[in-house]
Amino acid sequence: MYVALRKCAAAVDEKRLRKAFAGEQGPVRTLHDDYKLTDFGPAYFEGTGVFSIRLLETEKTDSAVVVDCEFVAHLHAVEPIHKPFVERFVKSELQLI
Numbered sequence: 001m002y003v004a005l006r007k008c009a010a011a012v013d014e015k016r017l018r019k020a021f022a023g024e025q026g027p028v029r030t031l032h033d034d035y036k037l038t039d040f041g042p043a044y045f046e047g048t049g050v051f052s053i054r055l056l057e058t059e060k061t062d063s064a065v066v067v068d069c070e071f072v073a074h075l076h077a078v079e080p081i082h083k084p085f086v087e088r089f090v091k092s093e094l095q096l097i
Contacts, residue, residue: 001075006048008069016064020057027055027064037090038072043079047090048072 020027032052039046048070055065073094 001073003071003073006070006072008067010067011063011065013062013064016057016062017055020055020064023057027057028059030054030056033095035090035094037083037087039074040083040086043081044074044076045081045086045090046072046074047094049094 017027030053034050036048036050037045038048050070051068053065053067054063056063
């Protein structure tokens with residue numbers, strides 16, 4: 001088993017970030033995640049988790065901070081493994097890994 005960072009990108013707009021923290025409520029924070037089965041074999045599978053984090057001044061402004069990352073997890077199991085169970089695992093439990 002392994003978990004690896006496949007790719008990551010980040011950007012900061014310092015002017016927007018200062019405005020976001022200067023506001024009465026502070027910045028709006030958003031986190032979106034998505035998990036998918038990407039490879040499947042008789043005794044292994046791989047899944048990816050894609051994460052998108054944003055800090056905004058308000059919900060209607062452009063992002064002050066953007067972080068986008070993709071992780072991959074490669075796991076082994078005792079044969080035979082069944083694809084419907086693996087797909088359910090990736091959607092529900094992979095986020096814990």
